[in-house]
Amino acid sequence: MSDHTSNAGYPTPRDAELAFYTAFVECDLTAMDGVWAHDGVSCVHPGAAVLIGRDAVMRSWRNILGDAMQPQMQVKLLRRTEGDTVAVHMVEERISTGQEAAAETALVLATNVYQRDAEGWRLLSHHASLVAQPPAAEAPEEPTLQ
Amino acid sequence: MSDHTSNAGYPTPRDAELAFYTAFVECDLTAMDGVWAHDGVSCVHPGAAVLIGRDAVMRSWRNILGDAMQPQMQVKLLRRTEGDTVAVHMVEERISTGQEAAAETALVLATNVYQRDAEGWRLLSHHASLVAQPPAAEAPEEPTLQ
Numbered sequence: 001m002s003d004h005t006s007n008a009g010y011p012t013p014r015d016a017e018l019a020f021y022t023a024f025v026e027c028d029l030t031a032m033d034g035v036w037a038h039d040g041v042s043c044v045h046p047g048a049a050v051l052i053g054r055d056a057v058m059r060s061w062r063n064i065l066g067d068a069m070q071p072q073m074q075v076k077l078l079r080r081t082e083g084d085t086v087a088v089h090m091v092e093e094r095i096s097t098g099q100e101a102a103a104e105t106a107l108v109l110a111t112n113v114y115q116r117d118a119e120g121w122r123l124l125s126h127h128a129s130l131v132a133q134p135p136a137a138e139a140p141e142e143p144t145l146q
Numbered sequence: 147m148s149d150h151t152s153n154a155g156y157p158t159p160r161d162a163e164l165a166f167y168t169a170f171v172e173c174d175l176t177a178m179d180g181v182w183a184h185d186g187v188s189c190v191h192p193g194a195a196v197l198i199g200r201d202a203v204m205r206s207w208r209n210i211l212g213d214a215m216q217p218q219m220q221v222k223l224l225r226r227t228e229g230d231t232v233a234v235h236m237v238e239e240r241i242s243t244g245q246e247a248a249a250e251t252a253l254v255l256a257t258n259v260y261q262r263d264a265e266g267w268r269l270l271s272h273h274a275s276l277v278a279q280p281p282a283a284e285a286p287e288e289p290t291l292q
Contacts, residue, residue: 047276049255050236078188078198081232083229085229087232088232088259090190090271109190111273113257125236129190132193
């Protein structure tokens, strides 16, 4: 029915996540295609409207990954919630592009939703947003004023 | 252990979602408190860093809901993915504040994650982002260039 790369799915949501970010930093569109679920996908890039359906989502990744320079990325899993068939990971992405000294780093938060079918886990939804002001180095809890 | 409002949870994720947005538009902090799960909550307001834990999340809602004017809000469910214990809804929020003629409308996308425990469904995570440029009225699919 569709021409996207078929793979066997991933044994855990974390494996699917690793594959997603590896495809992202390696600008590997074929691998990226294999990470996403067959149906029902959606994607929100920072500041953008929601993309619904495989065609729109993969077109956006084709544009992003085709943009030449591979990004540097540090990804940190902040929270995970995992059910039998649906898992949600909140991750922090520090994305740097450009040449070393001139590199700019963006701080992005993403809620990634994974779904399990008979074949394994795949990415169903990616919702990313830019953090306008990166937190201070230590990001301490605000003191409670009483 | 905690002093947040206890309720029996909600029978469906959709009920929890309705309660969340009702509390939001009615600026009802007590109701808002009852919507959120007991533990493991996180919240990303548009453009902001992630808030983790009940104290930080509820403090943010106290600030938002204490901001006097009740917003007008239209909420549209775009996608839903529901497992036995975890459900994810992608919603579009059109939020208007200010007096009629001077009202400004913001278009926000939110990924809401609900979790079911023995008592019912509650909100576990809310990740909201502003859409920088509202889509055109019809937002037609881009034609495929071949």
